[in-house]
Amino acid sequence: MKIDLDALMQAHDVDALLISGPGKHNPMMVYMTGGANLTMGHVIKKRGEAAVLFYAPMERDEAARTGMKSHNYMEYPQFRAALSGDLDQHAAMLQAMLKDAGMTEGRLAFYGQVDAFRHFGIVKGLLALAPELRVADNIDDDVVLQAMSTKDEDEVARIRKMGKITTEVVAKTANLLTSSRVMDEVLHKSDGEPLTIGDVKKQIDVWLMERGSENPEGTIFAIGRDAGVPHSTGTASDVLRLGQTIVYDIFPCEAGGGYFHDFTRTWCLGYAPDDVVKLYEDVYAVNEQLLTEMEVGKPFFHFHKRICELFEEMGHPTVMSKQGTEEGYVHSLGHGVGLKVHELPMCRYHPEGKPSNVLTPRQVIALEPGLYYPERGMGVRLENTYYISPEGKFENLAPYPMDLVLPIKG
């Protein structure tokens, strides 16, 4: 949680944080400012002190709304040259801002979504001007990501609200599909044209926006063979045919780049062929089994291994036995969810034994078992987002039916 930042900085020998970039769609800036609508800003937080915001003169109202201690860029004579792209002046301005925030020596961690073209030169310039500064860039010292991995009550409430919006939109999507006319096993719109993946995705976007949310990273709505490739987002011109798996993975956030929710269902319209039912039942059974086993205090990776074991017992290849497999269970069990759709704790690539990848109370995680057979034209994934309560219970933040078959109405 944010209140843990100072302790984490102490434990990891990080003396200050310097976060920069736009105020929106920039998770670390949103975390520090609460989502101020700034074209560009800097936040400097020295250990043990309140974070300080630096802002452009025209954005003084937005800066004031944050309630943070703040400085106008105009206080720095290097500002104009820095804006014009002068790396040395930019570095000198950073040095002056750091000084005003009380940071003149020690380890400094940089954060934010920044422009790659300039960032290296700016940091190099800063270190040349201020050799007393060192850069904290070891993955183990990523203290902001670690703080973000546990959530306070307000954050959980916001993710829960995004879950409610998500399931409302999922229910509206199901209704759109099941209310469509079927001709030759294909869904049609009232104008007589086939309903396409593109049509459905556009509706999803509008329904999300009507509820004050957006999906900056897109929505996966993929049918048939595409459903068998986990990150295939679907082909806009594809029609919706009965009896094929549809993987619907929706991960919206609060408008402007706030808290996410992550959710997946797999549907078959009208009916499901036997081999799809079998695939679905395997995923469903593994999900149920896993939920009885999930507990705090163990590395997330432990449960990733466990799900691979369960799938392999059923005869499916997995990434555990066959690195790089494109059939069977081809991804990882899950990830933390917050201001980033994928954040700590991580279960696969990220260091297994690290404290931040151990399941602990107050984390919010997505669990996503799935099975993929693109050559057989099918894929199944089921995903829910859970809050681990202070008592260590796993609570599904947005319960919704898991049914495979959506019967067509009328």
Added chain:
Amino acid sequence: MKIDLDALMQAHDVDALLISGPGKHNPMMVYMTGGANLTMGHVIKKRGEAAVLFYAPMERDEAARTGMKSHNYMEYPQFRAALSGDLDQHAAMLQAMLKDAGMTEGRLAFYGQVDAFRHFGIVKGLLALAPELRVADNIDDDVVLQAMSTKDEDEVARIRKMGKITTEVVAKTANLLTSSRVMDEVLHKSDGEPLTIGDVKKQIDVWLMERGSENPEGTIFAIGRDAGVPHSTGTASDVLRLGQTIVYDIFPCEAGGGYFHDFTRTWCLGYAPDDVVKLYEDVYAVNEQLLTEMEVGKPFFHFHKRICELFEEMGHPTVMSKQGTEEGYVHSLGHGVGLKVHELPMCRYHPEGKPSNVLTPRQVIALEPGLYYPERGMGVRLENTYYISPEGKFENLAPYPMDLVLPIKG
């Protein structure tokens, strides 16, 4: 234009570009890939050769859609460790990818929205492994930004289409306001509650999304004193009162982070007080005058100076005579518009004499004269986006009435 990239790289002694980050909401990646829906990717373009895409295994379908030559990250044994945050392995993987793209020595320019925490360490590690590489980070050598500053016909068509969407949404907004009931000079909804800035902005978001566009950087819809602060986005709880200036600055882009359009109108509902009319007439007159003077071949800054001169003749302070003024003309005349809402050519802070800040055919620019008096509770800004044709004519890409007063209906 993109076809100018090789010549620009040659002229600026840049041997290769390395663009990274997500495939969406990342202008340089969108420019190179056409907007592939990748959680993460790298593009390497060596001078004189086609750009090569590097992608994650689950995203092979999205990578294939680009039609680019490509490599799966799984080809690189360092991939897992790099994903786990190991900077040295990440650097080694970049070195191997650069080698596969034919880049083993010379000047390399980094691009994309990247995570500040890791970027410096990764580049430092790469340079340690490959001392034959140098980093191109001089503002003058920002060849991608320079290529982007002129547009091909497809790009202009896309910005024009965004302009059409913009003016449709602006017309719908005007209709919403003028159709509202007025009680005690305040607009009300049909449920009897006052219509607020927040209500209007939410509607704008939905109308944009219904048309396949979004506003990742928000919309400015600010009334009264807020209208007098250029980047104040407006206070959500403010009610809409007759006779006050509303600055409505809308800058949407194609959904997913594509081409932008930039547009501003200033409205008074019902009537306008005399001092507001005077302020509006000054801005309108300067805009008209300026349009008769705009021509290619001169630095954009020339016209910024010119607009300040025109405003000062009318008795308004400007940034030219009074750096940092918060009254009068407080910002710059305009900027290029494309995959970034603010891009080259720039007219104020950016180097004045640089070729990329000279007005030339095929640029798309926004011109935004305005006058601000926050203490008097008013601000006026008018903005249109223009295409400079191959013949050097300035074409308003989305003509729309400039009227100040919106009469209330009925």
